[in-house]
Amino acid sequence: MSLAALFFYLFAGVAVASAFMVISSRNPVHSVLFLILTFVNASGLFILIGAEYIAMLLIVVYVGAVAVLFLFVVMMLDVDFVELRQGFLQYLPVGVLVGMVFLAELVLVVGSWTFGAGVTGAVTSAAPEVSNAVAIGRVLYTDYVYFFQAAGFILLVAMIGAIVLTLRHKENVKRQSIPVQNARTKAMAIDVVKVPSGKGL
Numbered sequence: 001m002s003l004a005a006l007f008f009y010l011f012a013g014v015a016v017a018s019a020f021m022v023i024s025s026r027n028p029v030h031s032v033l034f035l036i037l038t039f040v041n042a043s044g045l046f047i048l049i050g051a052e053y054i055a056m057l058l059i060v061v062y063v064g065a066v067a068v069l070f071l072f073v074v075m076m077l078d079v080d081f082v083e084l085r086q087g088f089l090q091y092l093p094v095g096v097l098v099g100m101v102f103l104a105e106l107v108l109v110v111g112s113w114t115f116g117a118g119v120t121g122a123v124t125s126a127a128p129e130v131s132n133a134v135a136i137g138r139v140l141y142t143d144y145v146y147f148f149q150a151a152g153f154i155l156l157v158a159m160i161g162a163i164v165l166t167l168r169h170k171e172n173v174k175r176q177s178i179p180v181q182n183a184r185t186k187a188m189a190i191d192v193v194k195v196p197s198g199k200g201l
Contacts, residue, residue, distance in 0.1 A: 004048060007044070007048060008045065008048055011041045011042075011044040011045045011048070012041075012045065014037070014041045015038050015041035015042055015045070018034045018035075018037040018038040018041065019034075019038045021034040022034045022035050022038065028074045029071065029074055029075060032067060032070045032071045032074060033071070035067055035070070036063050036067045039058050039059070039062045039063045039067065040058075040059070040063060042058055043055035043056070043058040043059050046058065050132055051132050052131065052132050052133060053132045053133040053136050054132075056133075
């Protein structure tokens with residue numbers, strides 16, 4: 001067994017086991033931690049096939065942002081999962097039916113999957129001489145640069161819209177104004193009061 005095959009079975013086995021623990025763990029915090037472990041092992045599998053860019057996306061986006069966000073939300077909300085599990089048996093038949101439908105679809109798709117003639121050779125011959133990240137960067141910033149800029153502009157508008165919709169101006173709250181602070185003079189900042197001797201303010 002080669003070293004690459006050994007790491008493949010290691011990453012695949014840990015990923016499948018941790019994915020099973022995500023849905024079987026009773027503690028939601030443990031489920032999120034197992035989800036992070038699943039993403040890490042999936043990124044290892046992508047590195048083995050030469051897709052290091054997708055592996056870094058899994059680590060940075062899913063582990064660094066989504067999974068950590070899930071973890072903080074679960075820890076801060078303090079949801080009463082005992083109360084949520086009270087109606088579990090009521091929806092169990094519907095869940096089993098939906099699961100069987102998805103399982104049948106997966107079996108039909110995987111069972112009828114075949115590779116076309118010459119597909120493997122064509123993919124191997126078309127492999128670039130540069131790394132995966134460099135190849136994606138060249139295509140992204142040449143052929144699809146306008147679509148990339150449009151996607152960035154849409155995300156910027158969505159971020160500004162979310163800030164505007166959630167911003168609430170409350171009364172009797174002091175706010176910082178940079179132009180007013182820069183325009184302050186000595187007369188505006190200091191108020192000299194002459195107090196007679198023996199008397200207080």
